Amino acid sequence: MPETPAKLTVHDLACARGERTLFTGLDFELNVGQLLLVRGGNGRGKTSLLRLLCGLSSPLDGEVRWRGDPIRRTRDVYHREMTYVGHVNGVKDDLTPLENLRMAAAIADRPLDEAHALETLKRMGLERCLDLPARVLSFGQRRRVALSGLVVAGALLWILDEPLTGLDVHGVALVETLLCQHVAQGGMVVMTTHQPLALDGVDIVPLMVGELSAAPGGQ
Amino acid sequence: MTALATHYDPTRENDSFSPLRFLWTVIRRDMLLAARRRGDWLTSQFFFVMVVSMFPLGIGPEPEVLRMVGPGVVWVAALLASLLSLPRLFAEDYRDGSLEQMLLSPEPTVLVTLGKALAHWCIYGIPLLLITPLLGVQFSLPAEAIGVLVISLLIGTPILSLLGSIGAALTLGLRGGGVLLTLLILPLYVPALIFGAGAVDGALSGIGYSAHLSLLAAFLVLTLMVAPWVAASALKVSIE
Numbered sequence: 001m002p003e004t005p006a007k008l009t010v011h012d013l014a015c016a017r018g019e020r021t022l023f024t025g026l027d028f029e030l031n032v033g034q035l036l037l038v039r040g041g042n043g044r045g046k047t048s049l050l051r052l053l054c055g056l057s058s059p060l061d062g063e064v065r066w067r068g069d070p071i072r073r074t075r076d077v078y079h080r081e082m083t084y085v086g087h088v089n090g091v092k093d094d095l096t097p098l099e100n101l102r103m104a105a106a107i108a109d110r111p112l113d114e115a116h117a118l119e120t121l122k123r124m125g126l127e128r129c130l131d132l133p134a135r136v137l138s139f140g141q142r143r144r145v146a147l148s149g150l151v152v153a154g155a156l157l158w159i160l161d162e163p164l165t166g167l168d169v170h171g172v173a174l175v176e177t178l179l180c181q182h183v184a185q186g187g188m189v190v191m192t193t194h195q196p197l198a199l200d201g202v203d204i205v206p207l208m209v210g211e212l213s214a215a216p217g218g219q
Numbered sequence: 220m221t222a223l224a225t226h227y228d229p230t231r232e233n234d235s236f237s238p239l240r241f242l243w244t245v246i247r248r249d250m251l252l253a254a255r256r257r258g259d260w261l262t263s264q265f266f267f268v269m270v271v272s273m274f275p276l277g278i279g280p281e282p283e284v285l286r287m288v289g290p291g292v293v294w295v296a297a298l299l300a301s302l303l304s305l306p307r308l309f310a311e312d313y314r315d316g317s318l319e320q321m322l323l324s325p326e327p328t329v330l331v332t333l334g335k336a337l338a339h340w341c342i343y344g345i346p347l348l349l350i351t352p353l354l355g356v357q358f359s360l361p362a363e364a365i366g367v368l369v370i371s372l373l374i375g376t377p378i379l380s381l382l383g384s385i386g387a388a389l390t391l392g393l394r395g396g397g398v399l400l401t402l403l404i405l406p407l408y409v410p411a412l413i414f415g416a417g418a419v420d421g422a423l424s425g426i427g428y429s430a431h432l433s434l435l436a437a438f439l440v441l442t443l444m445v446a447p448w449v450a451a452s453a454l455k456v457s458i459e
Contacts, residue, residue, distance in 0.1 A: 054323060057459040076325040084323055088316030094255035106244045107317075107324050109237065133255075 004067040006032050006081070006156055008053070008188065013062035015048050022048055023209055026062070032156075035179065035189040035202050040209035046192040047087065049209055050161050053190060054084045066157075080109070083155040085163060089146035093135040097121050097145045100134060104149045117152045124148045124174065140166040151178060158182060160191040241326040245334025246341070252311075253342045260304065260342050267300035267347055271354045282359040289358030290368055290419035291412075297347055297372060298408050301379040304343050305404070306397045308335060308387040309454065322458060332454060333447035336384040337377075344376035360423070367422040367432075371415040374435045378411045381446040388453035410438050 013026040022045030030036050038046050051057045053064055055071050055078065064071050066078045091100050098117060105112035121130060124144040134142055143166045150158060164172050176198055179189055183202050253260050274292045278284055312318035321331045348369055355365035386404035390396035418431035 051459075056319060056322060079323050079325040082323070084319070086316055086319055088314070088319075090316035090320040092252060092315060092317055094252055103248055104320060107248070107321055109241060109325050 006067060006188065007065075008157065008190070009065040009068070010053075011063045011065065013049075013052065013064065014060040015045055015052055016060045017045070017048060021060070024061070026209075028205065028207060030188055030190065030205060032186050032188060033183055033203055034205050035183050035191070035199065036205045036207055037197075038190065038192045038207050038209055040192075044210045046209050047161055050084070050086075050159055050190065050192065054082065054159055055079070056084075081155055082157040082159060083108075083150050083153045084159045084161075085146050085150055086161045087165075089142050090149075091134045091142045091145050094133055096133055097126055097130060097137075097148070100145055101149050101152055105152065108153060110153055112152065117148070120148045120151050121145070124151075125170065138166075140168060140171060143167055144171060147175065147178070156187055158187065158189045158191070160189065162192055162194070164193050164195050238326060238330055241324070242330050242334045242337075245321070245331055246338045249335055249338030250341060253338075259307065263300045263304040263343055264346050264350070266303055267296050268350060268354065270296040270299060272357065275357050285358040286360060286364075286423060289355065289360050290364070290416045290423075292358070293351060293354060293368060293372075294375075294412050294416045297376065298379060298405070298412060300347065301343060301376070301383055302401050302404065304339070305383040305387045306390070306400055308339055308384060309391050310387075310396075313391055313458070318454075319458065322455070328451040328454065329447045332384055332388065332450035336380045336447065336450070339384070340377045340380040344372075344380060347376060348372050360419075364419050364422045367428050368419045371418045371428075371432060371435060374432065374439055375411045375415040378435075378439050378442050379408060381442045381450075382407045384450040385446055385453060388450045388457055391454070391457040411435065414438065 008030040010026055010028050014024040015022045015026075026049070028036065038049060040046050048057070052059050055064070055075060058072075066074060066081070071078045090104070092103065095103060098114075098121065101117045101121070102112055102114075105117075118130075121127075124147060126141060126144055126148070129137055129141060134145060137145070143163075147163065150160075163175055167175065172195070179191075179197075180199055180202055183189060183199075271293055274288065275285055278288065309318060312321065322328055324331070351369050351372055352365050355368055360368065383400075383404055385407075386400040389403065390400045393399060414431045414435040418428040418435065421428040421431055
């Protein structure tokens with residue numbers, strides 16, 4: 001496989017939900033060390049865009065490319081390098097946090113470093129919940145389990161749909177640190193949020209999604 | 220923090236066992252989750268036992284009549300019991316988002332649907348096989364016929380799980396999906412029912428049962444080849 005530089009490109013992307021067209025002609029490019037911040041009102045298609053970028057749904061028109069190839073064709077390579085945390089956490093109620101991470105790693109076909117996983121869970125403030133099934137955890141705590149999985153997976157591209165929902169002040173600060181570190185390490189992030197973010201020194205690419213043809217802003 | 224994983228890992232790329240390993244991961248996962256939640260799957264086993272046991276009570280104790288209806292009753296009850304459990308096949312994982320994560324796995328989605336159908340068979344089908352000899356006695360079936368009944372279910376119940384996974388994937392996220400699933404899938408169960416119950420009838424009447432069992436096995440092979448792919452496509456449509 002040729003070693004093309006990691007880059008997420010979107011060409012002339014259009015998306016429709018049912019009869020309604022959410023956006024058309026969306027173009028952008030995301031390079032290593034950048035964070036794409038998707039903004040837009042409720043129901044404007046932020047989540048739909050993120051699902052298109054993951055390959056969970058297919059666009060009405062246009063193409064998403066990873067390292068220059070359409071993600072349809074290089075699905076396995078792309079999915080190995082990408083982690084998605086959606087609206088729902090993907091955390092199983094009957095498993096403990098560590099078992100959840102173990103399962104997620106097995107499903108994503110990634111090796112799991114147990115010590116690192118445990119350390120990450122503790123870092124995410126779940127020290128006191130390690131023996132509890134996720135059923136008894138609060139929404140914010142389950143969110144933290146999902147975000148721990150994101151860190152442990154160590155993927156290059158993070159696609160995050162409202163990662164801050166349900167998190168307390170410390171949680172938000174923690175996520176901000178994680179994002180900064182990830183981008184500084186040469187990672188890439190695509191995320192949506194309605195909350196203000198304090199990301200110092202991060203190369204943020206803003207993107208408005210809406211009825212009008214969206215134009216990428218300055219970098 | 221560890222370094223970011225690189226996309227290209229030659230040891231994994233040439234690993235021809237990786238699909239099998241992933242399949243086993245999916246099966247093990249579903250079985251672990253079922254073990255944590257026993258009440259869920261025991262209900263359909265009890266349903267099977269109850270339905271089958273109602274017939275001798277309703278029909279009366281004549282051994283001739285019971286022997287005649289027995290194989291059909293056990294088979295129909297097995298179909299209904301599998302339909303009772305199928306709506307949960309993908310629904311739980313869909314609700315908590317782990318189904319999305321499974322579709323985002325680098326491994327093909329068809330392994331997810333195949334693995335989940337096989338896990339469903341292990342959880343719902345195998346216990347059914349174990350109780351059946353006891354239920355056969357209720358219908359005063361001779362030992363040979365009970366043996367054929369168990370073998371026919373052994374070949375037949377994987378068909379029910381595999382075909383059922385198509386229906387479960389198609390009706391995922393729909394309101395009243397359970398009823399729709401029944402209407403969609405029951406007609407597809409008909410060949411399994413005919414050959415399965417027919418094998419036991421053959422054993423009872425002395426015509427022989429091997430033809431029926433062979434056809435049932437052929438149907439299983441066909442289902443095994445087709446159903447996971449259809450279910451995977453249906454799943455992608457449902458989750459979009």
